[in-house]
Amino acid sequence: MFRATETFATHAVANQPEPADPPDPWADDPALRGRLAAQGGDAQTPAALGAAIRDGDAWALGEAARRHPPELRLWDRAGRRLDEVAFHPAWHALMAMGLEAGYAARPWDGRPGGHVAHAAMVYLLTQAEPGVCCPMTMTYAAVPALRADPALAALWVPRLTAAAYDPALAPVAEKRAATMGMAMTEKQGGSDVRANTTRAERDGEDWRLTGHKWFCSAPMSDGFLTLAQAPGGLTCFVVPRWLPDGTRNAIRLQRLKDKCGNRANASAEIEYERAWAQRLGEEGQGVRTILGMVHHTRLDTAMAPAGLMRAALREALWWCEGRRAFGRRLIDQPLMRRVLADLCLDWEGALALGLRVAAAFDRGEQAFARIGVALAKFLANKRCMTVMAEAMEALGGMGYVEDTPMPMLYREAPLNGIWEGSGNVIVLDVLRTLSRVPEAREALEAEWDAGAGDPPYDAALAAFRDRWPGPPDEGDARLWAAQAAALLTASVLARTAPAPVAEGYARARLADCPPVPGALTGLAEGAILARLGGAGPAGESE
Template sequence: MARTTHTVTNQPPPLVGYDVFAADRVLTSAVERHTPPELFTEVQGDLSALGRAAGSAQVQEWGAQANDNPPGLRTHDRFGNRIDEVEFHPAWHRLLGKGVAAGLTNAWHRPAGHVRRAAGFLVWTQVEAGNGCPLSMTHAAVPALRADPALAAEWEPRLTSMVYDRELRPAHLKAGAVFGMGMTEKQGGSDVRANTTAARPLAEDGTYELTGHKWFCSAPMSDGFLVLAQAPGGLTCFLVPRVLADGTRNVFLLQRLKDKLGNRSNASAEVEFDGTWARRVGDEGAGVRTIIGMVAATRLDCVLGSAGLMRQAVAQAVHHTAHREAFGGRLLDKPLMRNVLADLALESEAATTLGLRLAAAYDDGGEQELAFLRLAVPTAKYWVTKRCSTVAVEAAECLGGNGYVEESGLPRLVRESPLNSVWEGAGNIQALDVLRALRREPQALNAFLVEVGKVRGADHRLDGAMKNLLVELADLDGIEGRARRLVERMALVLQGVLLVRYAPPEVADAFCASRLGGDWGATFGTLPPSLDLASIVERARPTA
């Protein structure tokens, strides 16, 4: 009876057994565009190897296992000794180990390192986003540590190592190390200058004893942490090792793990310091200036992580509708569904293109490109991370009821999607940072305007949006209340410029018509029907 009534038909095959990198036309094009020709074959090979792993059934199962088995806190051992350890499912360690081995913490010492790492981070995020947190912070700690050349010489080789060593032991005995971060406190949040954690100088120069707390400490199983505390000279950055050089545990008291909406495979903790040993990084009172390099790098990873989530959501939606039939034909071929999918694909392509352009600016490292990043990073962080949630929810709807079921994987993407808009400063913080740069750093605005001016005259809708943006930028008095609108316009103009420069004409046309030309509704699926939507959707379709 069951075999007769339970025949399964009209269900799409799982999207598995494919190269996540090679199947992404937008990402492969961006990597080729921003990689020196003599390196492209090598970079492409490395990224395809990671892409095949990401698309394999085994690694996708690891992602599901890590998500379904969140970390647990062990404050004491069986004898009552305080140990403050976090236990993870083996799948978590496998994922993190593969990410480290793929060079996702090593952008600083390889040619085109930031572009290849950005593409790899975008690919690996699609498996399970939780392990992206320690990968991101380990990578991003390097510029902060360089404020102290001696510390950088000691720690940088460990952080950029492609060996994952999960054991808790002194860092000098390890082949590789991972880093976490603790900035926010319960009374201050993003206002880190309100931090109350105190740093008392010790006899040895540059060493301190910390007393206080951190409301959010990311990746508390890490080997070291960059934290902010109040030294006699003001707010200062410190390195807190998890295990001291003599093998004893540093005082690093894990009070509890956060019960989060998403990102459940990754641990976030509340931490108490009580006579905790620390090394100063940079000068006393220069804590924000010292750690800002880390913050900028992790903000870029928020953009890349969101772009990866968007790509996976769109890939799943296009794959499903390409194999699912309803009302006499494939869902993919229905005009209204095609409109929704094309609209989602535009958002994903714009996010990926912008993220890789920012990574290329890091690789360049010139004065003009660094000035461009000063405005472009918070602008992109604000906009791309905000768009991620709407894309994930709409993509899940493309699967109908199946998209609301955990086995589809879409609910995990939906829960994960708001994280990057909150991490490293929520939307208002990013908008205010843009205003700060506009007022204080004219070279940043100049670099931004040079970038967006490269295609002037190529599209009348883009030209009109640029003109309106210049009017907004000319009047910064009382602008804080409309800062979000300004930053949104800056992001859309920048994305439009990049798509006009680099994307196929049908993609750039559709983006400019909808996002900049005003012919767009409040929801996805309201693109002008005269556009070449079929080509846009086919470009977004993941191919094995």
């Protein structure tokens, strides 16, 4: 490595950590290797991706993709519509790195441990460039939804599960590999997709869609799963970017979203102007059909925060080991050591629970997978923001400077808690699962019981069961979910992690509920909200 100039006429550079070579995030992470082995995951695929991340310097590629963000190109020089997004070559290199390693393909190739291996790859690649994971995650997750139609599955699934990247602008039948996006959200409804107004009209055997979509992530995907109102009700459709005859489908890009983070990835507003589409699943069953995709994307939004926490904590540790203050290295200062060790419990917990849920996908444990992925997503993302802020603070002023990865990681921290269902949406889904799927509560009880044996854990579990012998009221849903997820995490760690980690988590996260806004009971909510100038909930008296 060439050394930069360190001595100047005015000063010499001192007390700065030495630059490090790009790491292999697989070889450098015994926690990942241990948790993956405990869940029966395939190590070969994530190990290969870890080496590719190091050898291809995915960190430098990610920085280039963020410094040169996607560009919207609506027209060509002659005034013809393009409706395209142009990406920097670094973006394409990262897409190829992930897809060729099997990010979207490995879970569906029939070999055991595929979803656990996929979850590990989400975790690894998130540490280098989180934005590139979005289109690959949706491509992975579209496969179970497409199985609702054998003909569509025959066309799309072999290309979505090819370990290859093909960015060519061409009909899907002419491509060796393809990607799939999603376009559900509309202005008036947000998460309430049943309020969607995009309409679907028959066109022979196929359909034409007309309407506006407020969010469409990865708008250069080869196709999109979307929801529209058909005569029989809200229905799921596949909308390809290119028609079979090689002409462009009537998908009009309106603008790219100017997002807080995730800058390398494009998210767009789009309009369908009688766009050609094919129905997926039964008419009027759109939500049921697309939930297969949402269920799998939630796995990735539960794993990504573990990767973000790992990246931030590794940066903080590198800084603290190489920086001195008050006569000692920062890492030797009792307060700093305690803070970093405490934060590591959240990272280890998110990693362990995420991989346990991924194993449920592999093993066909449908009831546990459904509720487990929601709880993992909820808690990991709530804790991620706290971990990120504290890790940034460990670097002092440098943690707030774009020369370090910390600002990028900080901007990414809230994202996975919003995508695929924000906190309230997730806990309401947990309540629905508890009421409609009795096996889900039974699966949770079995997982909790499997972690018994440590007094702090046993006491916390007994107190939880005493307080909630059944599902909580809606107002208590966040508190219930936070405690249920923390117990679940502690149980998984007790079975798969070293004793210092498992016992530390039980002591630190079960005695006091992990702080989650909305968990406090007994508030005079209307009076408090009125201090903001609002009227409070309808019908509430002060």
